[in-house]
Structures are given as structure tokens and as C-alpha cells.
Amino acid sequence: MNARLVGLLKNGKQRLTYLGIVLALSALLKVGHATQWNLFPSAEGGVSSSTTAGASTTSPHLQVTDLVVDDQLAAKAGIRLAPVEVRPISETVNVSGVTVYDQDHVANLSVRTSGHVWRVEKRVGEQIRKGDCLAIVDAVEVGEAKTEYLQAFVNMQLKDQTLARLTQVKGEVAEKMLRQSEAEAREARLRMLSAEQRLINLGLPADRRNLTHGDDERLARDVRVLGLPKPIVDTFDAQTTTANLLPLTAPFDGVVIGRAAAIGEVVSPNDPQFVVADIRRMWVMLDVRKESASLVRHGQRIEFVADGTAQPVLGKIDWISTEVNPATRTLQVRATVENPPIAGDGSEGRHRLLKANTFGTGSIVIRETAEAVCVPKSALHTERDEAFVFVRDGDRFRRRDVRIGIAQDGFVEILSGLKSGDTVAADGSHVLKAASAPRG
Numbered sequence: 471m472n473a474r475l476v477g478l479l480k481n482g483k484q485r486l487t488y489l490g491i492v493l494a495l496s497a498l499l500k501v502g503h504a505t506q507w508n509l510f511p512s513a514e515g516g517v518s519s520s521t522t523a524g525a526s527t528t529s530p531h532l533q534v535t536d537l538v539v540d541d542q543l544a545a546k547a548g549i550r551l552a553p554v555e556v557r558p559i560s561e562t563v564n565v566s567g568v569t570v571y572d573q574d575h576v577a578n579l580s581v582r583t584s585g586h587v588w589r590v591e592k593r594v595g596e597q598i599r600k601g602d603c604l605a606i607v608d609a610v611e612v613g614e615a616k617t618e619y620l621q622a623f624v625n626m627q628l629k630d631q632t633l634a635r636l637t638q639v640k641g642e643v644a645e646k647m648l649r650q651s652e653a654e655a656r657e658a659r660l661r662m663l664s665a666e667q668r669l670i671n672l673g674l675p676a677d678r679r680n681l682t683h684g685d686d687e688r689l690a691r692d693v694r695v696l697g698l699p700k701p702i703v704d705t706f707d708a709q710t711t712t713a714n715l716l717p718l719t720a721p722f723d724g725v726v727i728g729r730a731a732a733i734g735e736v737v738s739p740n741d742p743q744f745v746v747a748d749i750r751r752m753w754v755m756l757d758v759r760k761e762s763a764s765l766v767r768h769g770q771r772i773e774f775v776a777d778g779t780a781q782p783v784l785g786k787i788d789w790i791s792t793e794v795n796p797a798t799r800t801l802q803v804r805a806t807v808e809n810p811p812i813a814g815d816g817s818e819g820r821h822r823l824l825k826a827n828t829f830g831t832g833s834i835v836i837r838e839t840a841e842a843v844c845v846p847k848s849a850l851h852t853e854r855d856e857a858f859v860f861v862r863d864g865d866r867f868r869r870r871d872v873r874i875g876i877a878q879d880g881f882v883e884i885l886s887g888l889k890s891g892d893t894v895a896a897d898g899s900h901v902l903k904a905a906s907a908p909r910g
Contacts, residue, residue, distance in 0.1 A: 537860070537867045537905055548898035551862055552846050556890050559883050560838035561876040563765060567756035569776055569828045572806060575748035577721050582672050584738045585609030587731050588715060591702070592744070594729050598720045603699050604744050605718045605731045613714035615668045620693045622658070622665040623681060629658040669696070672716060724748040752809045752824045754785060756832060757800035765836045766790060772805045774832035776824055783807040783824065787834070803834075837876070843888055844881040846896040850874065851903050860902045862893040867902050 539549070588608040592598060633655040636648050666676035674697040681692050694713040695703045702717075718731075728745030737743055754774045758766055768790065773782045785807035794801050809822045849859050850872075857874050860867040872887030888894070895902055 536869075537902055538865055539867055539902075544898075547901045549895050549901060550897040551893050552849060552896035554884070554888050554890055554892040554894060555844050555881070556841050557844050557881065558838065558840050559842040559844060559876050559878050559881065560835045561878075562833040562835050563758065563762045564831070564833050565756045565758055565772075566829070566831050567754050567774060569774075569824050569826055569830070570753045570755060571727075571747045571749070571826050572751045572753050575722060575724065575751065576727075577746050578742035579604065579718055579721075579744040579746065580739050580742045581607045581609065581716060581718055581737055582739055583609045583611045583716070584736070585612070585714070585716065587733050587735045587737060587743075589702075590729075590731055590733055592726050592729070594726050596726050598724055598726060598746060600720055600722050601699075602720045603702060603717045604720060604726070604746075606698070606702070607716045607718065607737060608712060608714045609672075609716050610714055612672055612674070612716045613712065615665070615672055615674075616693050616696060616713050619662075619665040619669055619676065619696075620690065622662040623678060623689070623693075624686075626655075626658040626662045629655040673697070673719075674716065718743060720746055722746075722748055723750075749809055749822055749824075752783075752807055752826070754783075754805045754807055754830075754832070756803050756805065756834070757795070757798060758803055758834070760794060760799050760801065762836075763794070763801040766801065766803055766834060767836075771835045771838075772807075772832055773835075774805070774807065774830055776828045776830035778828070779823060779830075781810070781823060782832075783809070839876075839883070842875070842883045843885075843890060844883055845888065845894050847877065847880050847882050849894045849896040849899055850882050851899070859888070860895040860899055860906075861888070862895065867895055869902075869906055 539547075544551075585607040587605055589606040590604075591606070592602070592604045598604070629651070633651045636643055636651050640648060662678070666678070669676040676696075681689055691709065694711070695715075697717050698715060699717070724746045725748075726744060727747045729743070730741065731737065731743035754772065756772065756774075766787065768787055770787045772785050772787060774785070775782045785805035787803050787805050789804040791802040807824070809824045812821045812823060845859060851858055856871060858869050858871045861870045870887055873885040875883035875885045877883070
């Protein structure tokens with residue numbers, strides 16, 4: 471009897487629980503329909519809502535576009551206001567790349583005739599100036615060319631002097647003798663020009679104005695050391711040193727990045743003895759993905775950060791490949807960048823930020839606007855591929871559809887829908903989005 475009574479009581483309690491849940495849900499549905507599921511009841515003085523003009527208040531999918539929010543409730547909800555700003559903004563394409571020497575300022579240097587290395591002046595890593603002597607080569611052809619030059623110079627002087635004397639006594643000598651002297655002087659000048667050209671072809675200066683006139687010993691010495699820097703000439707006896715010496719000089723300022731020359735080694739024009747580079751500028755070779763290749767143009771700005779460095783370098787695109795790499799399916803472009811010296815290393819510019827053949831990452835600016843209308847990224851919301859923000863209008867937040875452009879540094883460009891001077895809800899604006907969500 472007692473067991474049966476207990477069972478009946480348990481069953482009755484369970485039924486009452488089910489009935490209470492059903493009644494509670496019914497009441498919740500009735501209240502929600504009556505208030506249109508407003509998260510902020512206006513009875514508390516916080517948020518009330520209105521619909522767009524012409525919208526039915528009995529629509530099963532009502533969208534709230536105006537929300538009345540006082541400052542106190544906005545602060546409690548964590549809503550932060552932000553002005554619509556006008557600021558520069560740019561659209562970029564991310565790329566990877568590698569640094570290489572500026573091939574317009576890299577030289578593979580070799581002597582212009584065969585010989586053997588007589589002296590080496592520079593080592594790998596040394597900074598050089600235009601005209602610096604890198605090495606001196608002993609070449610028989612050089613000695614022959616200098617001898618020919620010296621003979622041509624002396625012969626030209628003699629013929630010119632003879633012609634000058636005959637011209638002074640023109641009336642006292644036969645016309646035939648004068649004409650013959652003129653022809654000989656002309657021939658001597660042509661031989662001099664030929665001898666000068668031979669020296670120039672070997673890389674030696676041939677300026678007759680620098681030769682000593684009237685002193686045969688000094689003249690022979692000048693020709694023997696022709697092209698050699700005076701500081702080097704001062705280190706050996708120019709009277710007994712061979713005239714076969716040919717200097718190999720730097721064509722521009724830079725750094726020695728390669729050397730094959732060694733004293734006594736036989737060299738020829740076919741084998742480079744030195745490689746020099748101007749490292750004040752570098753090339754950055756960038757790989758652009760094929761989906762972005764059509765956006766790249768000459769003159770666009772680039773920013774590149776080499777691996778192992780934190781300082782970006784800037785440049786502009788000056789070459790775009792005419793083909794896509796068949797292995798990587800990327801388009802290669804090139805930019806020339808300045809290579810800044812490392813401050814405080816005491817190398818006088820020899821050590822610089824960028825090293826050749828270093829990988830890194832960068833970006834290409836494909837579009838930039840100096841005065842773009844922008845809002846914080848947190849103010850922007852999307853729904854069914856539509857973008858919108860909440861604009862502060864007195865004591866209301868109004869939903870406003872916008873068209874967006876570039877996103878950069880936490881800001882989004884607004885192409886239409888807002889103007890400078892508007893104020894939008896930024897951080898915490900998701901609360902407004904939830905309150906304005908469709909109801910039904």
C-alpha cells in the first residue's frame with residue numbers, strides 16, 4: 471500500500487514539472503512576440519527600436535535599422551565611438567624575393583693581353599675607388615707598344631721641327647723640299663696616332679701632352695711607367711724596372727668580391743682576374759603569384775625586408791619579365807634599392823645592410839590613395855555579402871550600408887556610404903548588430 475502511494479506521488483510530480491516547462495515556454499514566446507525580441511527594453515530607459523519607413527511591424531522577419539541608445543548604456547555595453555577619418559591608405563600584393571648585385575654595376579675584369587701577374591694590389595673585400603690599381607701584369611706586347619709609341623713621338627717631334635725651320639726660310643729652299651717635309655711631318659703624326667691607339671686598346675692612357683719634351687731620359691722614363699699610379703711607381707726603381715708593366719684598374723667605386731690573380735700566374739683576356747661590384751645599390755628580384763601578375767606595373771613602389779634584418783628597403787619596379795617561370799608559375803619583377811651602410815661598424819661603408827643572394831619578403835603597392843575615407847575595422851559588419859556600419863545620429867545608431875575598398879593597419883577604406891565628420895560605433899558594435907538582427 472505504501473509503495474503504491476509513493477509511485478503515484480512520483481508520477482504526479484513529474485507531470486507537474488512537464489506542465490511547468492510548457493507554461494514557461496508559452497509565456498516566453500508571448501512576451502518575445504509582444505516586444506519583438508528587443509534585447510534592450512525601452513521601459514528601462516535604454517534602447518528602443520524603430521523600423522525603416524514602410525516596414526510592417528507585424529512582419530515575421532523584421533529588421534531593426536534604428537537603435538536608441540543613451541550614453542550610459544552604450545558605455546556599459548562596451549560600445550566605443552570613432553570618427554570617420556581621412557587618411558592615406560594603400561593596397562599591396564605580398565611577394566617573396568631575393569637580393570642580387572646590381573648587374574649594371576658588376577665588372578669581371580681581365581687584362582687585355584696575355585702575360586703573367588707581376589704584382590697584386592687588392593684583396594677580396596677591400597673597398598676600391600675608380601682608377602685604383604688592382605694588379606700589375608708583365609706583358610711583352612705592352613713593352614713593344616710603349617717602344618713604338620716612344621719612337622713615334624720622337625719622330626713626330628723631329629719632323630715637326632724640320633718643317634718649322636723650312637717654313638721660316640720658305641723663299642730660300644726649293645718648293646719640292648718644303649712639300650716633302652710637309653708630307654713627312656704628316657706621316658709622322660699619323661704614326662703617332664696609330665701608336666696612341668694601340669696603347670689605348672691595351673688600356674693605357676696615351677696623352678702626348680703629359681710627356682716631357684726635350685729630355686730623352688725623362689721622356690723614356692715617362693713612357694716606361696705609363697699608366698702606373700705614382701704611389702706604386704715610387705716603390706720601385708723606375709729606371710731598371712721593365713717597361714712591360716700593364717695595370718689592371720677599377721672602372722668604378724665598389725668592393726672586390728672575387729679575385730683569381732696570384733703573383734706569377736699566367737693570365738689572358740679570356741679569364742677574369744678580378745670581380746668588383748658597387749654595393750651601394752642592389753637588385754631585388756621578386757616573384758609575383760600569377761593571380762596578381764596583371765596588377766603589376768612599372769614604377770610601382772616596393773618594400774622589402776631581407777631575412778635576418780628588420781629594416782625595410784624601398785625601391786620601384788624597373789623591369790617586368792615577359793614570361794612566367796614554368797617551374798614556380800610566378801612572374802619575376804625587379805626593383806633597384808639603395809643599400810644603406812651599417813651604422814657604427816667602422817668599415818666606412820664597406821659593410822651594408824643587404825647581402826647578395828639573401829631571401830626575404832616584401833610587398834608591391836598596386837594602388838594608393840592619399841585621402842581615403844576610413845573607419846576602424848571593428849566598426850564594419852557584413853551580412854549576405856553586404857557591408858554596413860552603425861552611424862551615431864543624436865541619440866540613435868542608424869545602420870548604414872557601405873561599399874568598402876582597401877583594408878590596412880586596422881582601418882578599412884569606405885568608397886561610398888560615409889563622409890568625413892560622421893561618427894560610427896567601433897569596438898562593441900557587435901552588440902548593436904545583435905539587437906538589429908532580423909526577428910521572426
